Amino acid sequence: MKDVYVVADNIYSPLGGNTAENFSQLKKGIAGVRRHERPEMMGQPFYAALFEPGGFVAPEHTKFELLLIRSISPLLEETGIDPADPKTILILSTTKGNISLLEEGIEDPARFSLAGSGRRIAYHFGFVNSPIVISNACISGVLALITAMRLIRSGRYRTAVVAGADVISRFVLSGFGSFQAISAGPCKPFDQARDGINLGEGAGAVVLSGDQRYQGNLRLRGGSVSNDANHISGPSRTGEELAHVITRSLADARCTPDEIDFISAHGTATPYNDEMEARAITLARVGAAPVNSLKGYYGHTLGAAGLIESIVTLQSMREDRVLPSRGYEINGVTMPLNICTALLSTPLDYCLKTASGFGGCNAAIIMCK
């Protein structure tokens, strides 16, 4: 099967404007999540990873679109990828796109169109193909990478520029708040005292290619998607369906469970999600590998999460370093995982990234050297 290579990647987040800056902050233990008092967004103070207000004013683009543009722009410069090449595709992932415009009194449906945002971004860079826009809850970013991998493997495209972003607004905060799902403090994935999520904003972008000239680069080696068929807002009780996508991704990547050197979990820090994930990781027999969740640093960046967290995994592989899972102290799941609590130096040849979301969806990918 055709290999899919990682050509370049970029994270644009409150922690920094590129992958190296982000990873350097993470290694120092610096988090983007902090306390905010923003009454226009939420009645009481809350913890989240947000950009400073005011940095996103442009005549032609919204904050959401600017996030995508700022994550993609340096990649095109760095790689020299030609957006006008008919074998190049732009793939975008988001959950809510421009929905924060509702708070400015805007109601015109055209302003919220995710396809419209996609068209504007494609036009900005000169992509000739219509972009593919994915909106599949919290697996959107991982699903965008899987979609790119499949389109390159099948030969439909040679190169894919994959980017995801979400903006945190009153809409999203009030929604998760209505579910009692937002933590009162910094979130604590997999910990006994975990009580909900922190939200975060940001963007991640990756260039993938099937071109042999990138041999030697990191590769996207396998991936799979499933549905719990159980509940629209609560995860599976058994974790079988997430375990199933892990197993299928391993088969797709032609590797065995014991070859997995590290797992970048979804780890939202809600009681149910983390419990389900721990069961799934154990069921899929990858439970020996070190695990972290990056939600304590970035918060839950929704449609960007799968991309940002996969890119951090790629950088971990380049440096053979596993980051500690911020917020974790005491095991709080029934099937304990090997949660990483300190910066760890270890060879990382095969890594697993998982994600799950509303609607009962699960996704996994395998990255390798």
Place this chain on the structure above:
Amino acid sequence: MEYITASCVIRNNRIYRDGEIVWERSPAGPADFLQSCYQHFGFQYPKFYKMDHLSKLGWLAAEFLLHEGFDPAQCRPEEMAVVLSNANSSLDTDYRYFASVSDIPSPALFVYTLPNIMIGEICIRNNFKGENAFFITESFDAAFIATYVRDLLGTGNARACICGWVEVLGDRYAAALFLIEHKDAGLSFTAENMIGMYNLNQPA
């Protein structure tokens, strides 16, 4: 080879199964249409009442699609995929949810502010546990859907797939769902055949 073994198109107050009209209602908007359809056909699925318009429309279309001829025993749950698309995501419910925010934000509405919840509802109803994807395109991009679904079936990631287009915004709604299987029956699985079914009997 993959075939379109069943189709359901819901447009302009009419429901078509495999190109044949099965029900028609005088024009009165999606709320009336969806409710009347559910009652007329005697569906028994209390969760239907909690769904937003988009999920109700997708759910009903899937019921007609799978009503006859599809044998769920021929696939394991993990082999059944659902790949859907539309233009306006969950915007119809986003407006409704946001109107609730200034009062008491409604978790029952918020959960429907993601378009793939409709996929979840169809999967729960039918115990489908395979591949999922929700794509946003300005109009029904049958060529892309065909490419994606053909790849899923061709690489063994799925054995059968429900795919198509389900859109609701304000008074406008449309659905076109297709059941794609390896068995040699029905129309061959092409973008042209999906578009042909979608536009069949529609005013120009």
